[in-house]
Amino acid sequence: MAGDDIHAMSEQLAADPASLVFLPLAEALLARGDLPRAQRVAQRGASRHAGRTDAHDLVARIALAQGDEAQAEASWANVLQLEPGFGTAHRGIGLLRYRQGRLDEARDHLAYAAHQDPGDNVVRAALDAVQKVIAQRDAGASISATAAAAGSAATADSLIDDAVASAEAASSVASSRAAPAAPAAAAGEPAKRRSEATARRSEPGTHRPDPTPAPVDLPGDSPAHLFDNILEDSKQVALLIDADGLVAAGNYVTGDGRDVGSELGAHLSGVGEEAERAMRHFKLGLWVRLVIETEAATIEMAPTDRGAVLVAASREVPLGFVRRTLDRCVALARRWLKEGT
Amino acid sequence: MSQFTPVITAVTKHRGVQAALVVAEEDGIVVDGTAHVGVGTNAFAALTASLYRKASRGAGAAGFGTVSYFELEAERGRVMAAGRNGLVIIAVAEPRVNVGLLRVELVRAAESL
Amino acid sequence: MIRHSIMVGWADAPMKRYVDDARIQLAVLMHPSGQVVAQHGFQKKLDVQTACALSAAINATADGLGTMIDHAPFRGMHYAGAERQLHLAQMHVGTGLLLLLSVFDRESSLGIVQLYLDELRGSLSATVPSEEDAPPALAEDFERDLNSNLAALFGKR
Numbered sequence: 110m111a112g113d114d115i116h117a118m119s120e121q122l123a124a125d126p127a128s129l130v131f132l133p134l135a136e137a138l139l140a141r142g143d144l145p146r147a148q149r150v151a152q153r154g155a156s157r158h159a160g161r162t163d164a165h166d167l168v169a170r171i172a173l174a175q176g177d178e179a180q181a182e183a184s185w186a187n188v189l190q191l192e193p194g195f196g197t198a199h200r201g202i203g204l205l206r207y208r209q210g211r212l213d214e215a216r217d218h219l220a221y222a223a224h225q226d227p228g229d230n231v232v233r234a235a236l237d238a239v240q241k242v243i244a245q246r247d248a249g250a251s252i253s254a255t256a257a258a259a260g261s262a263a264t265a266d267s268l269i270d271d272a273v274a275s276a277e278a279a280s281s282v283a284s285s286r287a288a289p290a291a292p293a294a295a296a297g298e299p300a301k302r303r304s305e306a307t308a309r310r311s312e313p314g315t316h317r318p319d320p321t322p323a324p325v326d327l328p329g330d331s332p333a334h335l336f337d338n339i340l341e342d343s344k345q346v347a348l349l350i351d352a353d354g355l356v357a358a359g360n361y362v363t364g365d366g367r368d369v370g371s372e373l374g375a376h377l378s379g380v381g382e383e384a385e386r387a388m389r390h391f392k393l394g395l396w397v398r399l400v401i402e403t404e405a406a407t408i409e410m411a412p413t414d415r416g417a418v419l420v421a422a423s424r425e426v427p428l429g430f431v432r433r434t435l436d437r438c439v440a441l442a443r444r445w446l447k448e449g450t
Numbered sequence: 451m452s453q454f455t456p457v458i459t460a461v462t463k464h465r466g467v468q469a470a471l472v473v474a475e476e477d478g479i480v481v482d483g484t485a486h487v488g489v490g491t492n493a494f495a496a497l498t499a500s501l502y503r504k505a506s507r508g509a510g511a512a513g514f515g516t517v518s519y520f521e522l523e524a525e526r527g528r529v530m531a532a533g534r535n536g537l538v539i540i541a542v543a544e545p546r547v548n549v550g551l552l553r554v555e556l557v558r559a560a561e562s563l
Numbered sequence: 564m565i566r567h568s569i570m571v572g573w574a575d576a577p578m579k580r581y582v583d584d585a586r587i588q589l590a591v592l593m594h595p596s597g598q599v600v601a602q603h604g605f606q607k608k609l610d611v612q613t614a615c616a617l618s619a620a621i622n623a624t625a626d627g628l629g630t631m632i633d634h635a636p637f638r639g640m641h642y643a644g645a646e647r648q649l650h651l652a653q654m655h656v657g658t659g660l661l662l663l664l665s666v667f668d669r670e671s672s673l674g675i676v677q678l679y680l681d682e683l684r685g686s687l688s689a690t691v692p693s694e695e696d697a698p699p700a701l702a703e704d705f706e707r708d709l710n711s712n713l714a715a716l717f718g719k720r
Contacts, residue, residue: 156573156690187576376508383504384522387497390490394525401505404515478674496674
């Protein structure tokens with residue numbers, strides 16, 4: 110856009126600050142690479158027109174161009190609160206989720222964006238790349254699989270970088286069509302679980318590989334007894350808790366016959382949510398395990414894609430054994446969840 | 451120098467420890483501590499104390515008694531805490547830290563709080 | 564100075580994030596005069612106005628007491644009750660001053676509130692609107708900067 114046009118629009122905006130000319134003005138400044146001014150124009154416009162999705166989308170795209178992923182995510186979250194089906198927001202959040210290592214969420218958002226705009230080849234390529242990495246991840250945690258995944262991840266990274274670069278100038282989404290339910294993306298919602306954290310911990314240099322493959326644990330004959338084959342008589346209990354703190358599998362029945370699993374799950378799922386909140390400030394990556402030692406028990410928790418696995422053990426059970434039990438229960442829970450039993 | 455200097459010193463001498471803080475459990479405010487440059491002590495103090503409190507309430511409600519030790523392990527480090535008498539001693543550590551040794555140190559340090 | 568007749572709603576989003584992150588039960592952002600900018604959690608408008616009036620008075624009192632005792636105004640206040648706590652903070656936003664009253668229970672703590680207050684200050688500073696009587700309605704320095712830089716860029720004065 111010619112400099113005369115930018116000048117004319119800036120004068121128009123100065124004369125009428127409520128004018129929507131801030132949108133093309135900020136787009137023009139963005140296209141010229143004048144990011145600080147583009148952001149100032151866009152943010153003031155978005156604060157005046159807080160109900161406009163295109164205004165918040167513009168703030169997000171400029172923030173992304175500036176490398177401010179937190180602002181980009183917050184602005185796209187605003188967009189989706191106003192219009193849950195806004196495709197560009199799903200595109201942007203999908204890319205951010207990939208960068209954050211939250212592959213399943215990245216896939217969901219990119220899939221939605223691809224559905225909204227089948228002609229967006231960048232989204233399609235990014236979605237294909239993410240799905241390949243997910244497939245490699247789910248194929249197992251062996252070193253060879255991880256090494257293969259690293260190759261796929263590198264390809265995905267370059268595709269995602271290209272997608273981010275093109276997202277800076279993405280146009281508004283095409284008119285909405287009948288679409289599957291849009292994934293929620295509000296910043297602050299409990300994070301979906303990330304088995305890729307486990308995969309990353311298996312990378313060479315961070316974990317000593319076990320040359321003897323561990324036997325695969327078999328699930329119990331019902332959800333309530335899912336972990337029985339692992340627990341046996343080891344004075345431990347295990348629960349799979351969903352994102353709402355409800356018990357999805359496992360059970361905890363006391364000696365006098367009371368089922369306290371629901372209560373335990375509800376109380377401790379809140380600790381997982383607190384951990385999510387804390388990690389945003391700790392800058393230590395994703396949380397992978399939580400340990401609570403009390404007078405009567407050792408409790409360990411680990412996140413899954415959509416909740417957490419909790420193991421509670423009597424204090425006489427060695428800590429390392431509790432950890433091993435948790436690892437096995439998490440692996441079993443992830444397999445079981447995919448089976449949809 | 452404060453009354454907590456010896457326990458803080460004992461914790462920080464472990465390799466991989468980036469910060470050692472004594473924090474008021476209810477307020478999440480730092481009472482005393484030391485940290486490497488760039489470590490956000492206020493955030494670690496407030497949020498770890500909050501986690502410790504939440505874990506205490508949850509474990510207590512579930513009938514497991516009081517919490518003596520808490521640990522949050524993440525991809526690039528961990529936060530470990532042990533509490534007593536309304537105070538919590540917190541260590542922020544890199545992945546390379548000897549977890550078993552540091553845990554023992556923290557539990558021992560908490561007994562002196 | 565932040566003028567009183569500012570655009571409605573500019574502080575709503577930052578306040579919502581602050582309330583959610585810090586697990587605040589009641590919060591009201593106001594001018595030192597007591598005029599409401601944004602609020603969360605109050606059930607009645609009269610309660611908001613009362614809270615604002617009292618908070619403004621507390622702030623003015625603390626200001627005066629601090630100057631008298633310590634030769635510098637007291638900034639902020641924290642009260643820990645049996646079940647709930649109260650925190651009153653001064654927030655320098657843009658070129659003006661606002662007060663923030665927060666009420667919280669055991670789900671939060673003073674340390675958490677202080678942590679997220681810093682974030683809120685940043686968010687408010689990023690979204691605060693310009694003064695309404697500065698011609699033009701964009702911040703005067705912004706408009707001057709933009710026009711002079713664009714003029715320099717395209718060789719016009």
